[in-house]
Amino acid sequence: MKKNVLIIGAGGVAQVVAHKCAQNNDVLGDIHIASRTKAKCDEIIASVHEKSAMKQDGVIAAHQLDALNLAAVVALIGETGAQIVINVGSPFVNMTVLDACIETGAAYIDTAIHEEPDKICETPPWYGNYEWKKRDLCAEKGVTAILGAGFDPGVVNAFARFAADQMDEVRSIDIVDINAGSHGKYFATNFDPEINFREFTGTVYSWQSGAWQENAMFEVGREWDLPVVGKQMAYMSGHDEVHSLSANYPKADVRFWMGFGEHYINVFTVLKNLGLLSEQPVKTAEGQVVVPLKVVKAVLPDPASLAPNYTGKTCIGDLVKGTKDGQEVELFVYNVADHAEAYKEVGSQGISYTAGVPPVAAAMLIATGEWDAKTMKNVEEMDPKPFFTLLDRIGLPTRVRDKDGDRAWDA
Template sequence: MKKNVLVIGAGGVAQVTAHKCAQNNDVLGDIHIASRTVSKCRDIIASIHEKKSMKVDGVLEAHALDALDVEATKALIARTGAQIVINLGSAFVNMSVLQACIETGAAYIDTAIHEDPLKICENPPWYGNYEWKRREACAAAGVTAILGAGFDPGVVNAYAALLVRDWMDETDSLDIIDVNAGSHGKWFATNFDPEINFREFTGQVWSWQNRQWTSNQMFEIRKEWDLPVVGASTTYMTGHDEIHSLSKNLDVPNIRFWMGFGDHYINVFTVLKNLGLLSEQPVRTAEGVEVAPLKVVKAVLPDPSSLAKDYTGKTCIGVLAKGRKDGKDAEALIYQISDHKEAFEEVGSQGISYTAGVPAAAAALLIATGEWDAKTMVNVEELPAEPFINLLNRIGLPSRVKDAAGDRDLAF
């Protein structure tokens, strides 16, 4: 049984994960939080104490760490005795942290795909460009590496696997739908790291259609949905991490990702992009200062973690499968509803961070108990979905399913 957790990162998602680990520290053991800015780690620790999240007395410590430094990360893993590393830092550090885990034997969890800061929207499948190249190294070392264990990617991967296995005899399509029907009250802000957020939407939109990669432009394809709780929602087809593993691991000819956007967000995004302010390539000012425009935009926007206090409304994230069952056309939606205010009251973060952070802690718990200790590299859809869904039901993210039989709780 593995125990002692090192959380790398100190943003909104890390705060949620740290709280959930603290709520389950009777299983997970010591909890360590590391970031380049150690004061942010201490703020999370203060929040954990304020909310009385620790289930039992135990170690809860903050550390300064440059996670791009493999040797420093290895040294911190050794010093803390961490057997499970939850990487919630920037997507730029994934490969460094993964390598440190391979060399120390610690289990590895992340919630987003690796990115090269000098490249945007590389050729699919994205996992094949970086993470999957180290699958054999993980297997040789007996290291468990769970990729994309947030909500999307993560929980939706488990939903997709369940739908293909249990709800359909033959699946024609999987549509992953992510709608935030909440309001943060700011004129403009992003719900997570602005740099990563904008990079996600400035390149090509890759989808899996007719068993091949298909390219579109951002905001080119729009679709309306009538979703549980949040109602009528406008979404746009968007490139996203989970398509790049689901297309390989599930036999489904069409897999698409849809994200909700309001007109105001699209207008601001379009202006920033057309002005070149979303470029990651450095420019030189008249004063001779070299700066990446995207980093300037990130610096002037609100810190996503600051949005939590005033956030209201709900999120709806789910997967809709269409195909055939028992010779008849069939469809089913597995989904989850989260409330921003409830998330803030429990852990001090908004609902977007909550939906990403709780699954990462659940993955750590399943590794600790052995149910997900795969001793190789896997994406979530390759693991048993039932214990994951049941655990999420218990620790804050209850799932529901809507099909021909009605709308009901999903549990096993």
């Protein structure tokens, strides 16, 4: 049984992770939070105490850390006695933190694929470019690494596995992410603007007819009629889970759809056409060298600041189609989250909440041994049922809609 958690990162998602770890510290043990800016970790800890989130008395401590410094990460894992590392920092640090876990034997959990700062929208295979190269080493060392254990990727991978387990053949997996909430700002992104924009400035990849297909962003859209949030427009986008799901279900078409309003599309298009979403440095007339994308990030609202006034709900789910006993079947497996309720509970908005709760559930399953795989796995390679059971209990209930109606997943 593994205990003691090190959380790397101090943004909105890390705040949710810290609160949920605190609420379950009887299972997870000591909690440590590390970031380049220790003051941000201190603020998260203050919010945990303000909400009286600790289930029982225990350690919750802040640390300063450069997560790109392998030796420093290794040292902090040793100093804290952390046996589980939840990486919700920048995706630029994934490989360093993973290497530190392999060196120390700590279990590793992240919520997104690794990225290099100077590369945007790399060509598939994304996991194959980085994390999966360490898969054999994890198995050799007996190190558990659960990749992409946020919501998407993460819970949606488990949704796909749950639906696929009820079919003889899977024909298609369509992941739909709709945020029907409102933050009241002229323009803002729901998570790190730099990472948000990097997802949408390059080629959109989907897996269809047994091969990678390429489209431009906002080229392919369709209206979805979803539970609670109703009819919403979503556009095919590239996303982490498309790669791992296509590797595990190669005969199925795998697509990711994200909801965007006209205002977001218009602002995004102007920024992109002006070159303000470029990751390449430029020199100003004054001789200063700046990265346009980082300048845009600096002037936009901090996603964490959106939480107090955020209203509305999210709906994220998988429409999975296939056959069972020679008959066509389809399941929509989904979750609905509420921004205001998330803020009331943990001080974060709903997007951070949906991303931050699942890695804590994964950590608890590693702690109890059910997901302590002692090798590298993507979420769809693990049994989804204990995952759903925990998510139901700690804030993200799973539901299913099919020809028989709409119900809890285990009804």
